[in-house]
Each structure stands twice: as structure tokens, then as C-alpha cells.
Amino acid sequence: MAPEKIVLRFGAEKADKPVIYHLAKDYDLIINIVKASINPHKEGTMVLELTGERYAEGIAYLREQGISVHPLTTEVVRNEEKCTHCGACTVHCPTKALFIDRSSMEVRFNEDECVLCLMCVKICPVKAMEVKV
Amino acid sequence: MGVERTYQDINARIKAGKAVVLTAEEVIEKVREKGVTQAAREVDVVTTGTFGAMCSSGVFLNFGHTKPRMRMSKVWLNEVPAYAGIAAVDAFLGATELPEGDPKNNNYPGEFRYGGGHVIEDLVAGRDVRLRAVSYGTDCYPRKSLDTLINLDSINEATLFNPRNCYQNYNCAVNAGDRTVHTYLGTLRPHLGNAHYSTSGQLSPLLKDPHFRTIGIGTRIFLGGGIGYVAWNGTQHFPGFIRDKNKEVLCGTGGTLSVVGDLKQMSSHWLVGASIRGYGASLTVGLGLPIPILDEEVLEYAAKTDEELYAPVVDYGIAYPEGNPEDIAYVSYAQLKKGEITVMGKSVPTAPVSSYPRAREIAGILKTWIQKGEFLLGEPSQLLPGPGAGLAGKALKIRDK
Numbered sequence A: 001m002a003p004e005k006i007v008l009r010f011g012a013e014k015a016d017k018p019v020i021y022h023l024a025k026d027y028d029l030i031i032n033i034v035k036a037s038i039n040p041h042k043e044g045t046m047v048l049e050l051t052g053e054r055y056a057e058g059i060a061y062l063r064e065q066g067i068s069v070h071p072l073t074t075e076v077v078r079n080e081e082k083c084t085h086c087g088a089c090t091v092h093c094p095t096k097a098l099f100i101d102r103s104s105m106e107v108r109f110n111e112d113e114c115v116l117c118l119m120c121v122k123i124c125p126v127k128a129m130e131v132k133v
Numbered sequence B: 001m002g003v004e005r006t007y008q009d010i011n012a013r014i015k016a017g018k019a020v021v022l023t024a025e026e027v028i029e030k031v032r033e034k035g036v037t038q039a040a041r042e043v044d045v046v047t048t049g050t051f052g053a054m055c056s057s058g059v060f061l062n063f064g065h066t067k068p069r070m071r072m073s074k075v076w077l078n079e080v081p082a083y084a085g086i087a088a089v090d091a092f093l094g095a096t097e098l099p100e101g102d103p104k105n106n107n108y109p110g111e112f113r114y115g116g117g118h119v120i121e122d123l124v125a126g127r128d129v130r131l132r133a134v135s136y137g138t139d140c141y142p143r144k145s146l147d148t149l150i151n152l153d154s155i156n157e158a159t160l161f162n163p164r165n166c167y168q169n170y171n172c173a174v175n176a177g178d179r180t181v182h183t184y185l186g187t188l189r190p191h192l193g194n195a196h197y198s199t200s201g202q203l204s205p206l207l208k209d210p211h212f213r214t215i216g217i218g219t220r221i222f223l224g225g226g227i228g229y230v231a232w233n234g235t236q237h238f239p240g241f242i243r244d245k246n247k248e249v250l251c252g253t254g255g256t257l258s259v260v261g262d263l264k265q266m267s268s269h270w271l272v273g274a275s276i277r278g279y280g281a282s283l284t285v286g287l288g289l290p291i292p293i294l295d296e297e298v299l300e301y302a303a304k305t306d307e308e309l310y311a312p313v314v315d316y317g318i319a320y321p322e323g324n325p326e327d328i329a330y331v332s333y334a335q336l337k338k339g340e341i342t343v344m345g346k347s348v349p350t351a352p353v354s355s356y357p358r359a360r361e362i363a364g365i366l367k368t369w370i371q372k373g374e375f376l377l378g379e380p381s382q383l384l385p386g387p388g389a390g391l392a393g394k395a396l397k398i399r400d401k
Ligand code: SF4
Pocket: A076, A092, A093, A094, A095, A096, A097, A098, A113, A114, A115, A116, A117, A118, A119, A120, A121, A129
């Protein structure tokens, strides 16, 4: 059975609950945490690979917990034409996927580090960060 | 006695293709190598640049007359209201104006996806814009309503007129409160979670002429990708200096420019609509000034580095909105550009909100224009008031009599 890739986004009040533990124990899922980022205010994003018969029940359980769950079919991309290299997004990117090259002060985007938290999409004043489905 | 030059001298050298022009970054290297006296002998012009959201921007438009004629007392462009309380078929569209029915901050923090700044970007990009107008009808202007499409080519004039641009220096914003705030300087996390700053430091036009020795009415500038002019001082032009604890001058602050130029010459690469989350719509403006090296002193200031230029750190969580901003500290642009500063003993990550790479590009373009002889320096008819004028802001008192 091929693993299903999903993105979880949760607020501070959810971070304390041992949801991953329950997914494994109560729903017999094999879990691979691909990427995770939790900020000091305990809001965060996680990219998981789940394998198991009871996948759908596991997802329903996560949603019951108030966690937003999306299949990992989306991607965050930077529209190079639009980006002005202002830098405003860099300090809000939890994984430093967006960062400033200090010698040129240009903003670089390392897609591999992106956990799809969508912070940059909200911050960017010229809408250069786009969600691609 | 050091070197002295007039505008005529410099323009003659530009016309002869002999002028030595350096960007505000390049001149730093030059002065480091040769010293101020020698560098002043060699360099004629230093070019500067800045590229950031400048809310006090807008455009005067003249749409041309319809048949039958119309006064146009209320005007909307892509549903964004423009001010039409001037002559027939003239209007002024401001960068921060929002379409009627915009949810604004009702769904906090608002997105402000489209506003006056975006209409200006659409116009300058040559895209069609919907013009809607109403009027009460007069004998000479009988038409009462209009709904049509216009673009930059189809209208008579489009004059960018920005009453307050190019702030000399700007606060570095932090948030000392305990909830996230969304400000015109970006999203600020609580407990000094991050710091945003806004000028291009050593490339920033007015930081490089703090005494306003070369900037005045008629100064020719790079504006939005075309050629523009300084029209007047900007609103809230209160030039002065920031000083450290021992009252030593650190650098200039408080000056602003009012600028004007033909939108038809400009480009959407240098005028970009901005959506500032939780705050509003705006226009990102590219602006560059040439500084004529009239003498050694002008060069000395034009060659100031990020290490010598400072921004005041201000709390936008509580103090600023209350109207009691106080400078918590001063940090150099060199520190800010490194990505981390220390505020009240805490290390705080920084990010710019104006583009340094674009500022550098502007200074480079202006340099090329001058070198090619396409851009002569405009000698100001009158210099703008400098720090010596003692201008200071008045607070607005609330009263009923
Ligand atoms: S979505 Fe944006 S802010 Fe979030 S991790 Fe990816 S690049 Fe960074």
C-alpha cells in the first residue's frame, strides 16, 4: 500500500495533544514525519506520510481534533517575475526556506525546506508567493 | 581649498560624455581607497535609489470628453473611488483607496487584495481599466452616467503626483505587546518576535544629503522607471537629526519629498500595487536621486555607509498606536542588514520591507542614463528646507470650539 502524503496545520491549543501517538496506536498507521515546524507559540505545520488500512478513520480523527488536514497535492511557488526581493516574508518563514543572501540582499527560496505553512502567501505584499495545486 | 563644481560644470561634462558617475554603494569604495579630497576631485555625481511602499502616492487623470459631455462628479476605476471634486473629467486616484464593498479589516487581518495602487499598476502596465462615473447633469454637461473602459493610451494625461514619498529615514518597528499586530511596516509578532525596517540605508536618497544642500524644487529624478521631478517638500517634511545618548549626531531623519512625473513614461516594474495585510492597499514606488558633488562636504555625506546610518527602534505594539512613540534604541543599517539586532537585551531577527536589490538597480539605471547623456541634472529653483529651518510636526488637537 502506497503511503498517503498529507499536510497538517494546527493552532497552539492542539500542539499539546499527542495526536501522532493516537494515530499510530488507535488506527495502526505507519507514520513518517517528512517535515515539521512548530513555532514558539506552538502553532505549526507538519507534512506526514501515512500508511495503513485505517487511513480514512485516522484522518477523520485528526479533523475531529480541530486540525486542518490537506492532501499534499499543493505546492508553494515563487513567481520570480513578481517578487521584488523586499525581504518582508523572510522573517516569517518558519523553516528559513525563504532567506536573504546577505551579500546581495536578494531573497532566495529553497523549496525543499518549505512546509506549506502559507505564512508567506499571506505576508507577501505583491502576491509573489503562489499556491499551486 | 577643495574642489568646487556648479550644476553647469557637471551638465557640460555629462553632455561631453565625460562625467564620472558612481552609485552610492560604489562611491563608498572610492572614498575608502582615495580619501574624500581626492575622490571629490574625481567624482561628479553619486546616484541613489529606494524601492518601497509609499502610501502617499496617486495619479491625476484626465479622461477626455464624451459626447454628449459629462461633468463626472463621482468616479470609480475598477470600482475604486477616485476624487472628482475638481474640473470636468479630471480626477485624482490615491494609492490607498479601496473598492466600495471591500471587507477591509472586518475579517481581521484584512487582505486588501486590490486598491488604488493596483489600479495605478494596471494603468501603467497598459491594461484596460473600467471607468464608471455619475453626475447631476448641467446645461453644459448633460450626461449623467457613464460605464466604459479606458487605458493609459486612450486618456489625455496621467500625472503621478505623490505628496509624501522617499522618507529620509524610517522607524525600525518591533512589537513589545503580547499579541501579533499587523502594521504598515508588516506583521509584528509579540514580545519582540521580529523587527521590520524600511529604508535602503546607504543607497537611500535623503540619508545621503542630510542638509538638503542639493535637493529642491526642480531636481530631476528617477520616478517609477521614468523621469520625474521634485515638486515641493513632502508633507510632514521635518528634517532633523537623530542623536545618541550623548547628544552626538548619528544621521539625518524626518525629510520627505513631493514628486511628480508623467505616468505614461513609467513602468509596472517600478510601480507595483501592494497589499499590506491588516493595514491596507498601497503603491510600491521606485525612486532615485542624483547627488551632484558640488564640493567635498556633499561627497562626505553621500559616501556615508550602513555602519554610519541609523534607524530608531519603535514599539508598534502599544506605544506607536497610542501616539506616544519613543525611540527604544538606535541600530545601524549594517546591523539591520545582518539579520539580527539586540533590543532591550533580547536578540530580535530583522527583515527589510523595502527592496535593497531594487534600490541598487535604480541607482545603477540612473548612473547609466547620466553616463549616456540622456539625463541632465536639474538645478533646483529653490532648495528644500533643511534641518536648520527648525520645522517640527504639530499635533492635531481635538476641540469643539
Ligand atoms: S509556505 Fe512560505 S513561509 Fe511557509 S515554509 Fe513554505 S516558504 Fe516558508
